[in-house]
Amino acid sequence: MPRPPKLTAEDITRTALRLGDREGAEAMTMRRIAAELDCDPMSLYRHYTNREALLDAVADAALAAVGEPDADEPWAERLTGLLTAVRDAALRHPGVTAHIAARPPLGPQGRRIAAALIGTLADTGLPPADVVRTTQTLIAYLAASLAMSVHAGTRDARWEQVRTVFDELPGGMPGQELNIVGSTDQFGYGLRLLIDGIRARSAGPRV
Amino acid sequence: MPRPPKLTAEDITRTALRLGDREGAEAMTMRRIAAELDCDPMSLYRHYTNREALLDAVADAALAAVGEPDADEPWAERLTGLLTAVRDAALRHPGVTAHIAARPPLGPQGRRIAAALIGTLADTGLPPADVVRTTQTLIAYLAASLAMSVHAGTRDARWEQVRTVFDELPGGMPGQELNIVGSTDQFGYGLRLLIDGIRARSAGPRV
């Protein structure tokens, strides 16, 4: 083993994550990250084959704060707790939120969380064949909610335009209160929807 | 009005869409699109302020093929039909699928589809305040499914790794058949889950 590395893969992800938090996603270029580490841009390629691979690792690292669910709670609470924790962790690092949304991390953290999800869903009484599918569905929903949050600010106006459609519907009640796109409230609503669906399916599977 | 424009905004989106279908998403650079139209790259900026804005328009245009739902069907069928149509339209243009997934289009087509969704959900018996929230949830889920489809090929291996977690669970049945990430089957499953959730909520709202 020649020349002990002065730069570990973890150093890189940690620094990149901080940089992304501080200056936004588009600041996480190879050159900027290297500058932050005070090393040559090309050195990063010793640890990650691509910029893509590096960002995957950074996104995964951002989920390290997500803890294990409490095994004593009923599955629905565990599920909400877990998914909320992931959402919070992702939003706490705005620089990588978009990346997490676009391609849910499957690094060590991602796999750990997926395992926890599967473990929780195993207690729902859902047919075994459906557990993994449900996991994917939940991850997909979570990812999408994050994507909505990322662009919420820029797009709320256009959503408002969509929402007026409802007001003009026969029987629709105009003057409804605003539903903020990507809000925590909105996330929780969809989650309850999904959990109700799981409950309905696990009780008596339909179709 | 001096000098009639030889280049319309729609020309651009149509050409860019074709180019993206033929050569992939990363081929849709300003220069390549301009080359395809046989004009100067900078000319595109007369019609779209950004590359971003241009791609938004292209993504929206890709949804033009989605038809209006049949008002005679029950709402659940209308919903599945509509969402499936959007999914098909998006997948038929692989060059923009990722973009559609990342930021659901809110151009004319997107708004038309959102309106159709709202119209359908208005018949569910769902509390009025929840209709728009459910719309957002469904769009989020659809977007997420598309995102999964995009990267399915590259990531199935790692998903396989996740799936083995389930096999090792006490009471888990190893040797389960493979669930292909982003497949139509997977999409349909989550959709049924959501519809069951809607049904449960519209019957007797819980919480």
Place this chain on the structure above:
DNA sequence: TCAGATGAATCTACACCGTAGACATTCGGG
């Protein structure tokens, strides 16, 4: 008929990006 206005299309140029490929450096083991 012709100057001028007006906006579309173009040209040039800049700063920046990811990264291939050759090179230098620094260590442990024989």
Place this chain on the structure above:
DNA sequence: CCCGAATGTCTACGGTGTAGATTCATCTGA
């Protein structure tokens, strides 16, 4: 002592989005 080998560095290339100035074709009013 030297050699193999992995790490860090340097240079350079082809590409990107797009700002700013400029050309050009057309319509208008005199």
